[in-house]
Amino acid sequence: MKVKSISILGLGLIGGSIAKSLKASETTFKIFGYDKDEILEQALSQNVIDEKLASIEESKKSEIIFLCFPLDLSLKVFKELAPKLDSSNLITDVCGVKNIFHEEWNKINSKGFFVGGHPMTGKEVSGFQNSDSLLFENSIYILTNEVKDYFAWNDFIEIIHKLGARINFLSPKVHDIVVASVSHLPQLLAVSLINSASLQNNDIHFYDYAAGGFRDMTRIASSSFDIWESIIKLNKEKILAAFDSFENEFQQIKSLIENGELEKLAEKFESARKKRDEIPKNRKGMISQLFDLFVFVKDQPGEISKISTALYKQNINIKDMELLKIREGSGGTFRLAFSKLEEAKLAKKILEEEGFLTNF
Numbered sequence: 001m002k003v004k005s006i007s008i009l010g011l012g013l014i015g016g017s018i019a020k021s022l023k024a025s026e027t028t029f030k031i032f033g034y035d036k037d038e039i040l041e042q043a044l045s046q047n048v049i050d051e052k053l054a055s056i057e058e059s060k061k062s063e064i065i066f067l068c069f070p071l072d073l074s075l076k077v078f079k080e081l082a083p084k085l086d087s088s089n090l091i092t093d094v095c096g097v098k099n100i101f102h103e104e105w106n107k108i109n110s111k112g113f114f115v116g117g118h119p120m121t122g123k124e125v126s127g128f129q130n131s132d133s134l135l136f137e138n139s140i141y142i143l144t145n146e147v148k149d150y151f152a153w154n155d156f157i158e159i160i161h162k163l164g165a166r167i168n169f170l171s172p173k174v175h176d177i178v179v180a181s182v183s184h185l186p187q188l189l190a191v192s193l194i195n196s197a198s199l200q201n202n203d204i205h206f207y208d209y210a211a212g213g214f215r216d217m218t219r220i221a222s223s224s225f226d227i228w229e230s231i232i233k234l235n236k237e238k239i240l241a242a243f244d245s246f247e248n249e250f251q252q253i254k255s256l257i258e259n260g261e262l263e264k265l266a267e268k269f270e271s272a273r274k275k276r277d278e279i280p281k282n283r284k285g286m287i288s289q290l291f292d293l294f295v296f297v298k299d300q301p302g303e304i305s306k307i308s309t310a311l312y313k314q315n316i317n318i319k320d321m322e323l324l325k326i327r328e329g330s331g332g333t334f335r336l337a338f339s340k341l342e343e344a345k346l347a348k349k350i351l352e353e354e355g356f357l358t359n360f
């Protein structure tokens with residue numbers, strides 16, 4: 001590899017995950033990081049970065065610079081740093097809106113190189129403490145241009161592959177249209193779904209009764225507006241266009257129900273099912289099918305270790321685990337998810353033998 005070091009500006013969910021993932025794989029280059037002092041100290045003490053940068057400008061000593069701040073700050077830093085780069089530098093951002101970066105790049109006179117990037121994976125929580133070396137595993141990493149003239153272009157591609165991601169190229173304009181539909185609109189729908197189900201009727205909170213369907217559709221409603229504000233501002237037109245197309249579809253469904261045209265509604269379901277099933281199940285970013293088992297756990301030490309040990313002994317892999325509800329002094333319900341139905345059934349049997357109350 002020709003690259004001697006990379007710099008990551010912003011060690012939050014995405015920047016921290018890039019650093020952790022590269023540290024977990026075999027790399028020959030150094031990783032420098034820039035963030036607030038307390039985050040840098042954590043990253044250094046956990047050996048997630050090799051050295052801290054004293055300033056953003058110092059990142060120029062690395063061949064590859066990952067820009068991982070929230071969108072508004074990333075754009076500001078991009079405009080300031082890009083003109084100062086030289087031909088050994090490649091700067092790449094990870095932000096959710098892409099065309100604006102290309103527009104700015106075209107106005108900048110730089111000796112360096114730029115590639116627009118957007119990993120199509122994430123979480124509803126942010127910050128270094130939630131970053132994760134496996135975040136990019138099996139995910140799609142969109143690149144919005146190629147820079148084959150850059151001396152270490154192949155190294156850059158190798159680094160993205162080392163994250164465990166698959167690269168797909170899209171033009172920046174098409175990227176912004178696509179993500180308005182598959183990422184930005186769903187975020188706003190999740191917010192709307194939660195807010196509309198927060199209505200109360202005779203002291204009943206509707207969402208207290210929500211099951212898996214509601215949970216699957218609203219996880220991202222917990223995301224912070226700090227990350228979304230600039231995305232919504234900078235992709236406003238494409239988001240509004242995605243709204244129009246959604247409203248049109250939703251209106252059609254509403255009138256089919258109003259008019260009792262259930263055969264036509266069945267066609268809508270069938271066409272949606274077919275399209276949804278075409279999406280590869282093993283790809284991160286799309287919910288792969290998992291089989292849930294609910295386990296009631298008493299509020300006492302050692303309960304979780306009892307579950308994991310019992311399942312480990314039978315070689316059963318827990319793919320996902322979530323604490324759904326906890327009552328002080330009584331206990332809580334965990335959702336355990338398995339990749340196969342047979343595994344979920346076997347886990348139920350094993351945990352019941354250990355004295356746990358379980359349910360599908």
Ligand SMILES: NC(=O)c1ccc[n+]([C@@H]2O[C@H](COP(=O)([O-])OP(=O)(O)OC[C@H]3O[C@@H](n4cnc5c(N)ncnc54)[C@H](O)[C@@H]3O)[C@@H](O)[C@H]2O)c1
Binds near residue numbers: 039068
């Ligand atoms: N969150 C996701 O799921 C996701 C997915 C794909 C892409 N992205 C993109 O990645 C980018 C970063 O998002 P994130 O979720 O990692 O955000 P984050 O809030 O987790 O991380 C941002 C980091 O920047 C640091 N930072 C902010 N202001 C700073 C300042 N003034 N000086 C020094 N450090 C500062 C923060 O301390 C934090 O560590 C965004 O542009 C977002 O669009 C996010």
Ligand SMILES: O=C(O)C(=O)C[C@]1(C(=O)O)C=C[C@H](O)C=C1
Binds near residue numbers: 096121183184220
């Ligand atoms: O929370 C997740 O699972 C995500 O994938 C987050 C998500 C998305 O839903 O599109 C959010 C914003 C992005 O820029 C990329 C990913």
